[in-house]
Amino acid sequence: MSTIVLLIVTGLGLGALYFLVAAGLSLIWGLMRVLNFAHGAFFTVAAYTGFFAAAALAGTSPWVGWFASLVAGTFVGAVFATLTEIALIRPLYRRPVGQVLVTVGLALATLALVEGAFGADPRQVTVPPWMAATTSMLGAAIPNTRFVVIVLAALVLFGLLFFLRRTRYGLIVRAGVENRDMVSALGIDVQRAFTLVFAIGGAAAGLAGVLAATYYGTIDPGRGTAMLISAFIVVVIGGLGSIAGSALAAVLVGLLQQFLNFYAAAGVGDFAVVLLLAVVLLVRPGGLLGGKSA
Amino acid sequence: MRFALLAALALLVLLFPFIHVTVPGLFEGPLDSAGTLNLLGLCFVFGALALTYDIVFGYTGLLSFGHALYFAVGVYVTAIALARWHWSLPAALVLTAVVAVLLPLALGAICLRVRDIPFAMVTLAFAEAGSILVLQNPFGLTGGEEGLALGGGVLPAALVGVSNTAHLYWIAAGLLAATSLIGWWAVGSPLGRVWQAIRENERRVTALGLNPYLYKLASFVLSGFLAACAGVAYLLLQGGANPQVTTSSFTLVLLVMVVLGGVGTLWGAVLGGIVYEYLDFRLVEFSNVPALQALPGVLRVPLSEPLFILGVLFIVLVLFLPQGLGGLVRSAGARSER
Numbered sequence: 001m002s003t004i005v006l007l008i009v010t011g012l013g014l015g016a017l018y019f020l021v022a023a024g025l026s027l028i029w030g031l032m033r034v035l036n037f038a039h040g041a042f043f044t045v046a047a048y049t050g051f052f053a054a055a056a057l058a059g060t061s062p063w064v065g066w067f068a069s070l071v072a073g074t075f076v077g078a079v080f081a082t083l084t085e086i087a088l089i090r091p092l093y094r095r096p097v098g099q100v101l102v103t104v105g106l107a108l109a110t111l112a113l114v115e116g117a118f119g120a121d122p123r124q125v126t127v128p129p130w131m132a133a134t135t136s137m138l139g140a141a142i143p144n145t146r147f148v149v150i151v152l153a154a155l156v157l158f159g160l161l162f163f164l165r166r167t168r169y170g171l172i173v174r175a176g177v178e179n180r181d182m183v184s185a186l187g188i189d190v191q192r193a194f195t196l197v198f199a200i201g202g203a204a205a206g207l208a209g210v211l212a213a214t215y216y217g218t219i220d221p222g223r224g225t226a227m228l229i230s231a232f233i234v235v236v237i238g239g240l241g242s243i244a245g246s247a248l249a250a251v252l253v254g255l256l257q258q259f260l261n262f263y264a265a266a267g268v269g270d271f272a273v274v275l276l277l278a279v280v281l282l283v284r285p286g287g288l289l290g291g292k293s294a
Numbered sequence: 295m296r297f298a299l300l301a302a303l304a305l306l307v308l309l310f311p312f313i314h315v316t317v318p319g320l321f322e323g324p325l326d327s328a329g330t331l332n333l334l335g336l337c338f339v340f341g342a343l344a345l346t347y348d349i350v351f352g353y354t355g356l357l358s359f360g361h362a363l364y365f366a367v368g369v370y371v372t373a374i375a376l377a378r379w380h381w382s383l384p385a386a387l388v389l390t391a392v393v394a395v396l397l398p399l400a401l402g403a404i405c406l407r408v409r410d411i412p413f414a415m416v417t418l419a420f421a422e423a424g425s426i427l428v429l430q431n432p433f434g435l436t437g438g439e440e441g442l443a444l445g446g447g448v449l450p451a452a453l454v455g456v457s458n459t460a461h462l463y464w465i466a467a468g469l470l471a472a473t474s475l476i477g478w479w480a481v482g483s484p485l486g487r488v489w490q491a492i493r494e495n496e497r498r499v500t501a502l503g504l505n506p507y508l509y510k511l512a513s514f515v516l517s518g519f520l521a522a523c524a525g526v527a528y529l530l531l532q533g534g535a536n537p538q539v540t541t542s543s544f545t546l547v548l549l550v551m552v553v554l555g556g557v558g559t560l561w562g563a564v565l566g567g568i569v570y571e572y573l574d575f576r577l578v579e580f581s582n583v584p585a586l587q588a589l590p591g592v593l594r595v596p597l598s599e600p601l602f603i604l605g606v607l608f609i610v611l612v613l614f615l616p617q618g619l620g621g622l623v624r625s626a627g628a629r630s631e632r
Binding site for chain 2: 278
């Protein structure tokens with residue numbers, strides 16, 4: 001029983017990280033039809049920014065350092081994404097494949113740069129002592145980081161849903177996902193919505209980068225790519241452009257991965273996720289919640 | 295005229311192992327040294343691989359992110375049959391050929407149910423599954439992260455050892471020639487014309503009464519099979535398999551090669567593959583140049599990362615030279631004719 005509880009909470013935590021990366025990907029794809037390979041780069045750069053922000057505040061309380069890394073990572077993710085949109089995506093507005101290609105180039109270059117500057121080996125992250133401790137729940141000793149990740153991802157989910165359903169800009173984004181040409185025909189500046197969506201997606205990916213560092217206790221240059229691929233799978237299973245679908249699929253994928261990796265063999269869970277993707281595509285090519293907006 | 299030029303070039307390339315000339319700056323050793331021949335052989339393999347990717351991406355318009363998987367089939371299936379099961383080389387090649395047809399057929403049949411970007415994502419996911427499988431080292435077959443060395447006694451003696459590098463070089467050159475011929479024939483055949491029509495406007499192809507799905511699948515399987523052939527040559531040149539060739543980054547590198555050379559021209563893709571592999575190899579040496587090591591860290595670190603330089607070069611190409619190096623050569627040719 002305690003093992004099952006632990007696996008559920010850990011799976012949810014993993015799903016929370018997937019969701020944070022997938023949410024931005026899904027929105028960007030839904031609105032702009034851009035498959036953003038640089039999303040993993042936002043994640044990685046934010047993770048390293050967070051690491052150095054916390055290191056700079058090493059003398060103070062660990063909580064201060066942790067919050068600083070969270071804020072710095074999220075901020076840098078948003079700025080990096082905004083700059084990417086303005087400098088690389090916008091000039092290629094009429095060439096969709098070109099847009100994908102520049103994000104590929106950016107991802108490769110950023111990864112190489114991070115590896116060159118900070119090395120390929122994982123680095124230990126310092127977290128507040130409370131997070132390294134465990135909480136007993138139904139007989140299972142669960143690391144507190146899992147709860148932190150889940151709560152923060154849930155907050156982001158509700159924040160995004162509020163933004164999309166209750167604000168003017170959210171309305172524009174949702175309308176743009178449905179029919180971009182119609183929105184611009186109505187005289188609304190869709191380009192600003194593009195930049196905004198990139199900034200939001202980058203912030204979420206940045207937050208995920210710092211939270212993943214907290215979750216795993218280490219950072220390394222390769223995790224961003226691994227996360228990106230999991231997030232792609234989540235986005236397709238959930239339905240492209242649907243935030244609620246991404247959240248649902250992220251939880252599903254995280255749980256499936258944890259349970260099978262534990263009960264079958266390491267690696268089986270990762271494999272099963274890809275099979276799940278194939279099954280979903282065969283049965284519902286649009287994804288679980290595809291077709292509905294946000 | 296063009297044909298005669300091509301034949302002369304091919305003959306020259308075949309004779310490289312007998313030419314004891316040092317080309318300063320271009321290669322470290324003389325042309326007939328094992329190091330240079332190995333580098334050239336790898337360049338040919340990647341030229342051929344880029345061509346196979348161009349068939350599916352450039353000619354049929356399918357943005358597959360899983361092409362590395364089929365290359366890896368050539369590398370790993372052959373390596374496992376030879377080193378783990380101690381099969382003879384012909385038997386191993388037959389098995390590889392069978393897998394190299396069936397796997398792209400099965401996965402292509404699933405992936406092609408979706409289009410465009412979802413297609414890209416699904417192919418990526420399958421390739422990732424392959425990568426996970428190789429890294430997990432099931433039944434001790436793949437060697438996991440350490441890869442799988444062929445070791446002694448596994449291959450015929452003529453294909454082993456530094457003194458026989460010329461033989462491997464000729465295999466690589468032959469592979470490139472064969473792949474180019476097949477590719478050239480395929481894209482010029484009625485089949486290839488339908489591929490290009492699908493790339494331009496799939497709906498019209500359907501309206502003309504053809505089933506695009508079957509044609510796309512044919513393109514996917516042909517390019518997957520040829521990629522596996524390139525994988526076999528790569529295995530022989532390297533003397534072993536490494537998990538690097540299964541990763542998604544490797545597919546992205548392929549994409550860089552094709553775009554570098556020019557999408558939708560076969561010789562452009564070959565050029566891109568050759569130039570990329572050459573740069574990748576030489577930039578590593580460049581990173582150890584003393585003058586570079588003396589630079590301050592801000593300049594030294596980026597310049598000593600080949601992938602950083604290639605990634606930035608790629609972005610610049612996509613932004614300012616979408617036709618690739620091939621387009622540059624072509625427009626220069628058009629200008630000189632005028």
